Amino acid sequence: MSAISILNPKAEFARAQQALAINVSAAKGISEIMKSNLGPKGTMKMLVSGAGDIKITKDGNVLLHEMQIQHPTASLIAKASTAHDDVVGDGTTSIVLLIGETMKSAEPIISEGCHPRVVTDGLVVAKDEAQKVLESMKIPVSLDRTFLIDVSRTALRTKVHQVLADHLAAICTDAVLNIYDKESKSIDLHMIEIMDMQHRNELDSCLVRGLVMDHGGRHPDMPTSLSNCYILTCNVSLEFEKTEVNAGFFYSSSEKREALLASEREFIDQRVQKIIDLKKQVCPPGSDKNFVVINQKGIDPLSLDALAKEGIMGLRRAKRRNMERLSLACGGMAMNSVDDLTPDCLGYAANVYEHVLGENKFTYVEDCKNPKSVTILLKGPTKYGMVQMKDAIRDGLRALSNSIQDGFVVPGAGAFELSVHKALEKLPMDSRSVLGVKLFSKAILCIPKILVSNAGHDTQALINRALYSKDGEGVVGLDLENGDLFNPVSAGIYDIYAAKRQLIDASIVVVTNLLLTDEIMRAGLSSLK
Amino acid sequence: MGTPGEIITFQVGNYANFVGAHFFNLQDPNINPDYETDFSHQVFWREGRNLQKQKVLTPRVLMFDLKANWGNAFIRSSKDLSEPSVVTAASSYSHPAKLNKVDQAEKNISWEGKVQKVVLRNDSSESEDDTEPLPGTVKSVNAVKKKVKLGPYDFCSWGEYAKWRLHNADEAAFRIPNFMYNAGSDELVSYGQGLDVYNKLHENVEDGIRHYAEECDHLEGFHMLVDEYDGFTGIAGGIMEYLGDEYDKKACLGLGLNYPFPDNENWSKKRTLKEYKIRVSNTAQLWSSFTRHSRVFTSFGVTDDIFSINPCSQKFANVVQDCTSPYISSAILAATLDSLSSPYRLHSPTFPLHEMTSVLNAFGHKMTIIGSAFPFPVGQQTLFSALDKDGFSSLSTLTPNASIDLQKSFGNIFVMRGISQDRVMSKSETREYKHADIKSVTACLELYCQESYTRSVHVIKDISSSFKLRYPFPKLYDDTYLDTHSTAKRFTNPQGPSWFLPTLATAHNTPTTGKVLERIIGIIGGGSEGSAMKLKTFYELSAATCNTSLVDFEDFADCITELCALKDSYSSE
Numbered sequence A: 001m002s003a004i005s006i007l008n009p010k011a012e013f014a015r016a017q018q019a020l021a022i023n024v025s026a027a028k029g030i031s032e033i034m035k036s037n038l039g040p041k042g043t044m045k046m047l048v049s050g051a052g053d054i055k056i057t058k059d060g061n062v063l064l065h066e067m068q069i070q071h072p073t074a075s076l077i078a079k080a081s082t083a084h085d086d087v088v089g090d091g092t093t094s095i096v097l098l099i100g101e102t103m104k105s106a107e108p109i110i111s112e113g114c115h116p117r118v119v120t121d122g123l124v125v126a127k128d129e130a131q132k133v134l135e136s137m138k139i140p141v142s143l144d145r146t147f148l149i150d151v152s153r154t155a156l157r158t159k160v161h162q163v164l165a166d167h168l169a170a171i172c173t174d175a176v177l178n179i180y181d182k183e184s185k186s187i188d189l190h191m192i193e194i195m196d197m198q199h200r201n202e203l204d205s206c207l208v209r210g211l212v213m214d215h216g217g218r219h220p221d222m223p224t225s226l227s228n229c230y231i232l233t234c235n236v237s238l239e240f241e242k243t244e245v246n247a248g249f250f251y252s253s254s255e256k257r258e259a260l261l262a263s264e265r266e267f268i269d270q271r272v273q274k275i276i277d278l279k280k281q282v283c284p285p286g287s288d289k290n291f292v293v294i295n296q297k298g299i300d301p302l303s304l305d306a307l308a309k310e311g312i313m314g315l316r317r318a319k320r321r322n323m324e325r326l327s328l329a330c331g332g333m334a335m336n337s338v339d340d341l342t343p344d345c346l347g348y349a350a351n352v353y354e355h356v357l358g359e360n361k362f363t364y365v366e367d368c369k370n371p372k373s374v375t376i377l378l379k380g381p382t383k384y385g386m387v388q389m390k391d392a393i394r395d396g397l398r399a400l401s402n403s404i405q406d407g408f409v410v411p412g413a414g415a416f417e418l419s420v421h422k423a424l425e426k427l428p429m430d431s432r433s434v435l436g437v438k439l440f441s442k443a444i445l446c447i448p449k450i451l452v453s454n455a456g457h458d459t460q461a462l463i464n465r466a467l468y469s470k471d472g473e474g475v476v477g478l479d480l481e482n483g484d485l486f487n488p489v490s491a492g493i494y495d496i497y498a499a500k501r502q503l504i505d506a507s508i509v510v511v512t513n514l515l516l517t518d519e520i521m522r523a524g525l526s527s528l529k
Numbered sequence B: 001m002g003t004p005g006e007i008i009t010f011q012v013g014n015y016a017n018f019v020g021a022h023f024f025n026l027q028d029p030n031i032n033p034d035y036e037t038d039f040s041h042q043v044f045w046r047e048g049r050n051l052q053k054q055k056v057l058t059p060r061v062l063m064f065d066l067k068a069n070w071g072n073a074f075i076r077s078s079k080d081l082s083e084p085s086v087v088t089a090a091s092s093y094s095h096p097a098k099l100n101k102v103d104q105a106e107k108n109i110s111w112e113g114k115v116q117k118v119v120l121r122n123d124s125s126e127s128e129d130d131t132e133p134l135p136g137t138v139k140s141v142n143a144v145k146k147k148v149k150l151g152p153y154d155f156c157s158w159g160e161y162a163k164w165r166l167h168n169a170d171e172a173a174f175r176i177p178n179f180m181y182n183a184g185s186d187e188l189v190s191y192g193q194g195l196d197v198y199n200k201l202h203e204n205v206e207d208g209i210r211h212y213a214e215e216c217d218h219l220e221g222f223h224m225l226v227d228e229y230d231g232f233t234g235i236a237g238g239i240m241e242y243l244g245d246e247y248d249k250k251a252c253l254g255l256g257l258n259y260p261f262p263d264n265e266n267w268s269k270k271r272t273l274k275e276y277k278i279r280v281s282n283t284a285q286l287w288s289s290f291t292r293h294s295r296v297f298t299s300f301g302v303t304d305d306i307f308s309i310n311p312c313s314q315k316f317a318n319v320v321q322d323c324t325s326p327y328i329s330s331a332i333l334a335a336t337l338d339s340l341s342s343p344y345r346l347h348s349p350t351f352p353l354h355e356m357t358s359v360l361n362a363f364g365h366k367m368t369i370i371g372s373a374f375p376f377p378v379g380q381q382t383l384f385s386a387l388d389k390d391g392f393s394s395l396s397t398l399t400p401n402a403s404i405d406l407q408k409s410f411g412n413i414f415v416m417r418g419i420s421q422d423r424v425m426s427k428s429e430t431r432e433y434k435h436a437d438i439k440s441v442t443a444c445l446e447l448y449c450q451e452s453y454t455r456s457v458h459v460i461k462d463i464s465s466s467f468k469l470r471y472p473f474p475k476l477y478d479d480t481y482l483d484t485h486s487t488a489k490r491f492t493n494p495q496g497p498s499w500f501l502p503t504l505a506t507a508h509n510t511p512t513t514g515k516v517l518e519r520i521i522g523i524i525g526g527g528s529e530g531s532a533m534k535l536k537t538f539y540e541l542s543a544a545t546c547n548t549s550l551v552d553f554e555d556f557a558d559c560i561t562e563l564c565a566l567k568d569s570y571s572s573e
């Protein structure tokens, strides 16, 4: 009987063998689910929510978030592998698989009576060696467009079909190169807006060097397409708002109230006039210049009317985030008042036009001179397809920003895992760590094996060739198209350095914790906090 | 002045959605076209076109509820209405009795040992609530006439009786999955958790608000319906702060809703001291957020005493249904809100929302009390004699823990509906009392108020159209009572007759509100005689429910200080 049952007779518990069995089965279970999704040839999962929503995905991170995982151990694994998603955002599937495989091969060893400590000590040795292999394999990143396209294409091809992946890879790379800040060597992915438009075909997705806003003018006489535009971005109310001060309760006479309302209107009209004055100043009659106002606050019909009469395009209630992005894309600055407007406040875009799609209007602010903020416009006929593309783009962008910031990438297509295996096999070791090292060296092969089997080739034959034959010397990867071996670098397949690091670290930490667990108890606490 | 200003509604929380579902059912312009009523649909509804270019009216609303509470409600938008088989009925899991009726295919997908049930329904013959199909829906020929469902427990989710659609469910319906706040627990319990959820959602919420606002030419303000006892308060807190930032000139009416706290298993679990403390802390934090960012707010519900560990529901004379059912109690609240909002829903509103709020929050009195006489029992008498005999004794308060003390109040708003000119005074009364000048409802009420309650300012609004009680609004009274008090009865509805009732809805700027605030401050241990220890226990209990602490002790103490300042504004007079 367990000690806990004396303290709390209601407690559920599982000891030694049983605890291990629970952890192993959870780890196996979750990796079994994700197995088929790994790599460019992996298959998809269709998630159906209680309400009947459908999501089709093969992204490990998305899957783990959407599945309602109930098993505590499985949920621990899920949390550990998605923990770094905000930073790295890749390699989740691999982590889950590696944990599953390691646990699976550890089980018989421990069942035979070997103390888990011995195994985990060996794992630490294996980890250090794997780290060394990673360092020796890394390739420095250059800011060359074709190279970066390769990097993002590798990531994207594991998420969407090839043709689309290649199309999106170019878009992602151009977007990142546009916003890359050469001085501070930093990338702010927030400066890339992803917009979706349910329209046409996936391959019509494109990069807009500027902004796309999801609203348009609200006046029938307003221009819908202008070129050579000055852009005024402001956060100034251009609508007649009846503030509480002028409400009836406080005013003895209705004339007094009317007078107050009239002066309020006057006040708004003056603001509009100031904008019109500026327009007249920068777009003298006969010039080919035009004027666009993008306002974060409201613009009421009377003000819109005044603007339309001057041929000004006016947009109201712009997204707060877009205000900042507008000044980055077009130049100029966002104004909080119209009192001291000067031409310096204005931005510039070569084309501003409206696009109507059913009930929705979109406004493009395009061809800015030197945009520090760009928009990826995703198009597609179905909603779930777009969600899938969005997740993929996110991965692609993250791959680029990670590799630029790390400064390194690693050859992909299983090359890293194969090398780790070879290195561990050759590693001289003492009798204590041998079990752990051997175990890990075998477990890490699961990634290349699954990659091959997902592609429908003969796993054993290809892996053996890679490991033991002459073709397998040097850096060698798995050519999943032809069921052959190749050099991933010459094929342009790169993995993210940080993701591989994470793969080794996270999986060993989790496995160590799980193996060293000798008792699981559920003591009726609703939360362990 | 003339044009009605648009209002955006927020329904934050399960009970808020119960109330909102009724509220929009009552106004539905698809049943009450503008030319038939005095009301303009423009205030609460947006006009759009579906793919067939037909006009579609949908409420301007943003809804928040836990994923589990949605059932199949609103999985489609009005945009998709053209598709022939619209899924309308809500999920039937919780309703074993219905299971065998529904033609369904069940599939069990095993995920991690957990059986997930996917219920696919072939529903076109079973769309049970669509008696008036919306434009574009194909009404099935073999729709069987069903037993009318109007009992308190016939609807266990709001999605089952909400007859309206959303314009864009992706943007306006926030289904909150449990992993977002606390995997492992199915409920959103504390303000801090709610704020956490809001922070994860805020971009989408802001976009939703912005899209509605961008379409409005004369945005007037917001109705904020929030459950004031659970973690949805935190979501509302987040939204309120954003509104305060971005829409500071717009009027926001805050309604903190109270669940009727039925005596069932689910709720008895919650009547522990710990749950109670978290509940009161949530309420306090919501109220302080309202104090900061709304024009005026109230606590709204049929609950008797929200500061008791064992709250129970108020009894309403004549109501024959069980008021602890959320479906019934939310109907009472929605009816009151429907009447109270009617002056600003007119085609040419005489009393827009911002004016109403400025009457109610004069002297900084941001918390108001709402009362209702539903129906206003004139029976066969004239308004004059009814007032003369009973005054406002039929008025009951819908703000828990507050009484309506008209003698003391500073300002009152009375919205009287459905009493026609000729019912104001009879010829003999005019002669007897020598009040020949009294020709209208307004004049009659004005006279009564001025004579009885000399110290306060009264704003009286008279709306000629009555309240229509009809399916799926519950039949709260028995037939005799309804027949006595209705001004008309019609049999246009296959599910039963509609009654036209006169109603009175009121809101008060009154010092009794100070008492409510005093009570909550006293319980939590704030204010000058408060105890920091007590305050700390309240804080720690709710903080312990959150994974990340977004509300620190200082913030919490500030909330209470805010409420103290509000309370003091009432006692200074």
Ligand SMILES: Nc1ncnc2c1ncn2[C@@H]1O[C@H](COP(=O)(O)OP(=O)(O)OP(=O)(O)O)[C@@H](O)[C@H]1O
Binding pocket: A037, A038, A039, A040, A042, A058, A059, A060, A061, A089, A090, A091, A092, A093, A094, A095, A154, A157, A158, A411, A412, A413, A414, A415, A447, A451, A478, A479, A480, A493, A495
């Ligand atoms: N063209 C390719 N040929 C062979 N292997 C590839 C190719 N592209 C990627 N891989 C391999 O596929 C694996 C990555 O697969 P995938 O992106 O599906 O999973 P993941 O990165 O572990 O998880 P996540 O779902 O988070 O992206 C890496 O091991 C990578 O080396």
Ligand SMILES: [Mg+2]
Binding pocket: A090, A091, A092, A155, A158
């Ligand atoms: Mg990947």
